[in-house]
Amino acid sequence: MEAVKSKSVIVIKDLVKGFGDKVILDGFNLTVEKGSNVVILGKSGSGKSVLIKCIIGLLAPDSGSIHVFEENIPGMNEDELDQARSKIGFLFQSNALYDSMTIRENLEFPLLRHWVDIKKEEVDRLVSEALENVDLLHTLDMMPSELSGGMLKRVALARTMILRPEVILYDEPTTGLDPVTSREIENLILKLQKKNHTSSIIISHDMNCVKNTADVVVLLLEGKCYIQGTYQELEQSTDQNIKQFFE
């Protein structure tokens, strides 16, 4: 196995992924350092969701490697993948809360599945704590259909955090929310990151969100990492491909 710097939690090399004859990712490279927030910027349909779904093993890449904690995701079998996934959180763009279950059951589900021997009191405690973190303890016994869009996003965030993942992948966490709620979600992301010392990849084209959360910004263009830098560096660029996001 190739040597990977121990401080890097995610190292992606030459990632290629296509559907049929349409190539979506075409030699994508990325390194995420421990404790940092990497924001991936890119037009709609450029393959941002495909990228993070490859990282968590929901999609299998055509070639290339994705090392998370120095282990190659595409080379794993089902059991190894389950193991790896318990350390990776994923916030879905559509929240993906189970709409036939209460909020409590939604949060219990990953706990009971990944930590098979966990005790009932421990489950209750973790569920309450996760909901408290997002100020929604009172929704414990409600159904997802009774909550607003912003509340659903917060519950989804609580469910993502409940296993205390060391790496979190956010798929457009603020898209479709009003500006005030968006700021709330950003602050929650930052707060929980500080609290749990996580590293994250955040997909976004909401420039406020990018500005507030990014340590590093990566522009995904034509399947490749077009440029990587801080928000300020990219903001000052005169390259048309970069400038269009800041206008």
Add this chain to the structure above:
Amino acid sequence: MALIVSFKKFLDETGNIARFTGRFFSVGMKPRYENRELLNQCYNIGYLSFPLVALTAFIMGLVLTMQLRPSLVEYGVESQLPVMVGLAIVREIGPVITALIFAGKIGSSIGAELGSMKVTEQIDAMTVSGIKPYKYLVATRVLATTLMLPMLTILGDGISLFGAYLGVNIRSVTSIDLFFLQVFKSLDFSDVLPAIIKTLFFGFAVGIVGCYKGFNSSKGTQGVGVSANSAVVLSSVLIFIIDLLAVQITELLGLN
């Protein structure tokens, strides 16, 4: 040209459904079993479709009897009415009508439910949470439809026969004991068993097709509607095809 393309599509789809079905036996039957979800689905699928099955079965038994009587009177064998109706219901009409009602109610609801779970990424979320969606969602539903349809059919047959009893009583007076005695005396093992066994296959088909269509739902709310609809159409057609095969097989086995 268009014909070749649609034929290729048909073959592709057939292959995909076959593979999807294969996974039921390879993945779906391995531990750990999702017993709680299985019970839950048996309840949903069995209990919730019972009222509809009961209503249609009752009406069918009644109407069938009223329709058959004139012909039998014509041939002077009106006394055979319970026997005729009983055979028709138990051997063919009960299983098939129950299965079709079941396909309409349960096939579409499974297609729509899994379809909307698919498009809102809930199925992906399960995978990420360490749950095997095929096992949790598909295997449980397919097992539940396979187990519940035979039970619904047996209950439906009973209700149909009761409807038939009332139908007989419109014109002539028979006691309920006598009616059922006549029916059961005319039925034997080889009438009942193949009819019940084929409903296992009907139920399996409804479950697999509903799950397959839902799992392969395309994006958007329209995709969910299409899944639900095509699940009903395809499983109804399959019910008739299986019925056709079943009659051939029972004949070959000399059970007729």
